[in-house]
Amino acid sequence: MTCPSCGAAVAEADAFCESCGTELPAAATDRATLTPATRPEVAQSAAERSARTQLITLRAEPDELPAPPCKSCGGAVGDDGWCTVCGARASNGREHVTEAPTPTVAAVSDKGRIHPRNEDAFAIATKDGWIALVVCDGVTTATDSDAAAYAAAQAARNLLAATDRPAGSADDRQQHWCLQVKAAALAADEAAEATASKGDANPPSCTFVVAIADGDVIVAASVGDSRAYWLPDEGPAEQLTVDDSWATEQIKAGVSREEAEADPKAHAITRWLGIDSPDVDPSTVTSTAKGPGWLLVCSDGLWNYCSDAAELRDLVNAQPAEPLARAEALVDWANQQGGHDNITVTLARIGDTG
Amino acid sequence: MADWTAQVFQNEYLPDGATDVHAIVTVTSQGTGQAGENGGAAEAIIIDCSGSMGAPRSKIIAARQAAAAAIDEIADGTWFAVIAGVGLAQAVYPQTGMVQASERTRAVASAAVSQLSPQGGTAIGQWLLTGFEAFRAAPAAQRHAILLTDGKNEGESAQQLQSAIDTVTGEFQCDCRGVGADWDVNELRGIADALLGTVELIADPADMAADFQAMMQTAMGRGIADAKLKVWAPQGAELLFVRQVAPTVADLTDRRVNVTPLITEYPTGAWGDESRDYHVAVRVPPKTLGAEQLVARVQIEVGGQVVTQGLVKALWSDQTELTTRINPAVAHYTGQVELAQVIQEGLAAKAEGDTDTATFKLGRAAQLAAETGNEDATQKLKKVVDIEDPVTGTVRLKRDVAKLDEMALDTASTKTTRVRPSA
Numbered sequence: 001m002t003c004p005s006c007g008a009a010v011a012e013a014d015a016f017c018e019s020c021g022t023e024l025p026a027a028a029t030d031r032a033t034l035t036p037a038t039r040p041e042v043a044q045s046a047a048e049r050s051a052r053t054q055l056i057t058l059r060a061e062p063d064e065l066p067a068p069p070c071k072s073c074g075g076a077v078g079d080d081g082w083c084t085v086c087g088a089r090a091s092n093g094r095e096h097v098t099e100a101p102t103p104t105v106a107a108v109s110d111k112g113r114i115h116p117r118n119e120d121a122f123a124i125a126t127k128d129g130w131i132a133l134v135v136c137d138g139v140t141t142a143t144d145s146d147a148a149a150y151a152a153a154q155a156a157r158n159l160l161a162a163t164d165r166p167a168g169s170a171d172d173r174q175q176h177w178c179l180q181v182k183a184a185a186l187a188a189d190e191a192a193e194a195t196a197s198k199g200d201a202n203p204p205s206c207t208f209v210v211a212i213a214d215g216d217v218i219v220a221a222s223v224g225d226s227r228a229y230w231l232p233d234e235g236p237a238e239q240l241t242v243d244d245s246w247a248t249e250q251i252k253a254g255v256s257r258e259e260a261e262a263d264p265k266a267h268a269i270t271r272w273l274g275i276d277s278p279d280v281d282p283s284t285v286t287s288t289a290k291g292p293g294w295l296l297v298c299s300d301g302l303w304n305y306c307s308d309a310a311e312l313r314d315l316v317n318a319q320p321a322e323p324l325a326r327a328e329a330l331v332d333w334a335n336q337q338g339g340h341d342n343i344t345v346t347l348a349r350i351g352d353t354g
Numbered sequence: 355m356a357d358w359t360a361q362v363f364q365n366e367y368l369p370d371g372a373t374d375v376h377a378i379v380t381v382t383s384q385g386t387g388q389a390g391e392n393g394g395a396a397e398a399i400i401i402d403c404s405g406s407m408g409a410p411r412s413k414i415i416a417a418r419q420a421a422a423a424a425i426d427e428i429a430d431g432t433w434f435a436v437i438a439g440v441g442l443a444q445a446v447y448p449q450t451g452m453v454q455a456s457e458r459t460r461a462v463a464s465a466a467v468s469q470l471s472p473q474g475g476t477a478i479g480q481w482l483l484t485g486f487e488a489f490r491a492a493p494a495a496q497r498h499a500i501l502l503t504d505g506k507n508e509g510e511s512a513q514q515l516q517s518a519i520d521t522v523t524g525e526f527q528c529d530c531r532g533v534g535a536d537w538d539v540n541e542l543r544g545i546a547d548a549l550l551g552t553v554e555l556i557a558d559p560a561d562m563a564a565d566f567q568a569m570m571q572t573a574m575g576r577g578i579a580d581a582k583l584k585v586w587a588p589q590g591a592e593l594l595f596v597r598q599v600a601p602t603v604a605d606l607t608d609r610r611v612n613v614t615p616l617i618t619e620y621p622t623g624a625w626g627d628e629s630r631d632y633h634v635a636v637r638v639p640p641k642t643l644g645a646e647q648l649v650a651r652v653q654i655e656v657g658g659q660v661v662t663q664g665l666v667k668a669l670w671s672d673q674t675e676l677t678t679r680i681n682p683a684v685a686h687y688t689g690q691v692e693l694a695q696v697i698q699e700g701l702a703a704k705a706e707g708d709t710d711t712a713t714f715k716l717g718r719a720a721q722l723a724a725e726t727g728n729e730d731a732t733q734k735l736k737k738v739v740d741i742e743d744p745v746t747g748t749v750r751l752k753r754d755v756a757k758l759d760e761m762a763l764d765t766a767s768t769k770t771t772r773v774r775p776s777a
Binding site: 073078080082083084085086087088089113114115116117141143200201264265 | 361362363586588589590591616638643644645646647648649651663665669673674675676
């Protein structure tokens, strides 16, 4: 099976292409009209396979497939996702997830060294002329936030992929994306809310950040403390999004960045997605790519070790050039700093000519 | 179809090396329907008719009225019987077994209870066994009794009473009521605890009819005949205790039935539309920082089906701002359980003339009642002690305390107030 839009390999069960986000024809009979001879052969990278496995695992209903035995003791895993013998949590299949849909775009999400599982999620849409990077970070102190983060990222990506963006001026496109990122945040919130179960005292919740590069138009939006950076090769590096966090509020109130971010409460977020969220209207930011550079969207598992945009650009530029290798290297670096949180790095190389 | 939920309140973050996990699980049932909808219901009304019920005469008159008020609330089709507690219990209506409630049978039963007269002694064990016999004659799965007494169990030995309690435990539920000041709170509490019922003091016989009416209404509103609490703990874990902490305190630990080496089960009796809180404590071997473990599944099972489940977890962390938090629900109920204990111990010491211990225990009770906002307990304590400083728990025993006030404090000691933690 291949995507009719970009030609990437897709699974029979997929509703959307994982590479470009195009909605796939629902009926299997439609797909059957493509004879094997007419399918362009697309090599499937290990990264794509890994991302695909992740999707399939998460989409399977518990009663459709027997859960694999507990990784810790070999006991049976209950429908609630925990071992019925030793109480270990079943793997969500996301300890280390990578994706590189095009040669200029890559994403890596990693469990880190301390957290028992990865509750971050990313989703990427790439189309002719534009790209969207989405990262959601599940709130660890809430229940099943990994499911919320995954659902939210997927929903935002799918909404953006389905939009008809005007081919007009930069202003038109900027206006379009500013509206779409707000819609994407609402769709992400709806998806996160749908993962809550009845009577949950601490329902699943997650952050949300999206960055879109459409030609030289850059639009970013966030709820919570996951971030988007624009790191041009020349000119000032920018942190596009503003955290909804305790630390940011302190900085606004005049406390120094170092002092605020060193506080144990620094990461307490003041806004999030989920059923108990008071407000999910994202703060929207725009910028212009005046030259080539890296669009980086990441969770706090990375930026907590390197928050300043200029320093972060130096760090990014010190890594291997190829996007996936670069993203992997940034994740390795964060793990070397302690890996205290889940780490998600999504990178897109923007504005190179030729 | 009843709707069940289980909410877990806990701090799952444990510091390095910690082993004990505490959680409050709030179980709520809604839409349970009416008693007897699944397999029929049966009610027994057991009225103390010992000689003392005639002194003052207002007691037996109030008891007749209360029994009639309860009979009025029995829904059509429910099996029932009225039993008079004398030296040996006597069927009042029907002559043997039980009848199904209808306008006619309720009228006949009411006429029969209006003839109840005080005679004979108090042998509560015999009464329970007679009640059991009546229940066995009725084809009903849900069995509930109301037992009224005004005195101590003097017509039989303590062993006889205990043996009767053991025989009927698990066979029917029993709400116990003591009228006047001559019954034994501990004795009746023992019966009510074993038979999954409540115990209350009725100080004024005039209040009895309203209480009986309310009790029967509650019983008729319990559409779930029998629910079991099931607790799973992982291999290598030790289940420290399982307690009901609201609406009343009851240690369930000794009532456990081992289902598998990892699962224990506790009877909880019939449920209406209500909410009960359980405190579960589990000890697990410590894990490395960052590790996570499920330490208990707390489930409600009805008719062999798990209808709701709460998950209790542990997550070892080096973040002290997370690990040092005390969950407000756990703290609240830990205080309430200690409150019940010190009230009972304080009153027992006072009865034995151990003034120092009584002062100390009741002082601690005053402190805990203030800390946990149990206003009812504070009011009842004030009738037994002068509270000089609730913060430090400094109290003085009052000189002339009415026996009824002490009994009221004792009886209500297991009633807890609720907290609703903000999240």
